[in-house]
Amino acid sequence: MERNGRQAWPPELSEPLREVDRLRRGGRYTSALALARALAGAHPTQVRVLVEVGLTLGVWGGQPAEALPWFDRVLALAPGHVATRYHRALTLARLGRHAEAVEGFTQVEAAGFRKALVLHMKRAESLEALGRLTEAEADWTAALAEDRGNPWLLQQRARSRVRAGRTDAAEADLTAALASQEGEAVDPELLYERGALRLQRGDVTGARADFGAGLQSFRVGDPPSLLDALRRGLQDAAVREGGAP
Template identity: 85%
Template structure:
């Protein structure tokens, strides 16, 4: 029996698929892939099995090109399988096929995919790669509507606005992100990026204050390159 282009799920496949996931999470990628392929050979029209082969290759194995044919097979069997269209779009983006990825993410959005936030984020990243900055900014704004106050999203929109030459709007985003951070929660990278914007506009005192604050907020585990950039910013803002 089939339902919406998919075969009914055999309950006896549930445990082997759980084993695939256990193997992946346990770092046994080769064994996980071998088991997933074996299940796919035995059940070539089981959508869920085919999806897991694609995910094992594309996500756990870092082989998006190898994953694409598996996602395509799923969509041939079940064109309305929205999650697979999302996974396929991610694989395309990882391969640098951003125009195709944007088309896929837009189809996923139109289908009402439940993870609207990640669709906006991933499409924005591909749009930035394509230089379509106005559309990318709109997606970052939509992502912020899904997750208001998220400092990382403000930072990404600020970077997009900076690339588009909208530095005042970018600085406002960084200031908004920083406004909610106090003490050890202050992100020195945000301070560096705001300081760099201010310095580029000739606001030397404000830039120096940001670089000083960024150095004070620098934490163990932050990238050494950020420390170097903050120190260079201090020197440039003298």
């Protein structure tokens, strides 16, 4: 039987597709792609096989332009294949075709895609690339409704709010993100971003405190560029105060 263009699944394809995945995860990308292409050639109307070729190219191979036609082939066979429509939108975003990506993400949302959190995150990123900051903030807010208090999501919404000129709301987001962190878990990047925002808004004392705390929280493995930025921030705050760092 066929359902929405999709054929019944031949059980003998299950093991070869598992082998494709094992090869990819084992770093043998060329072998994985060759096997996936061979399976697609032998079974050109099997949606799952075509999807795996697209994923192998786009995700594992970093070749979104080559992956896109495979997702289009799937949707020609099965227009209601929501996961493929989602991967197609991701691929469009990677290609910088953000307006089309946003349209794709919206179609996926309308179809009731189960991974609402990641959908809102990815659409927000494309909306920001398009300069549609109000809509991007709405998506970050929707993502936070799925994962309340997530510091990374709060940081992303703060950045979007800064770009939109809503610095008071952005500072509130960074403060909320920091409120959940203690000790070695405090992210110095969050402290730097709030410090820079406070300095911009004229709160020199608060900025200096954040830059100092960021230096105290700096961890092995954090980027050296962040350490330099914290030091520069502390110096800038000292200059604004007219004192020594």
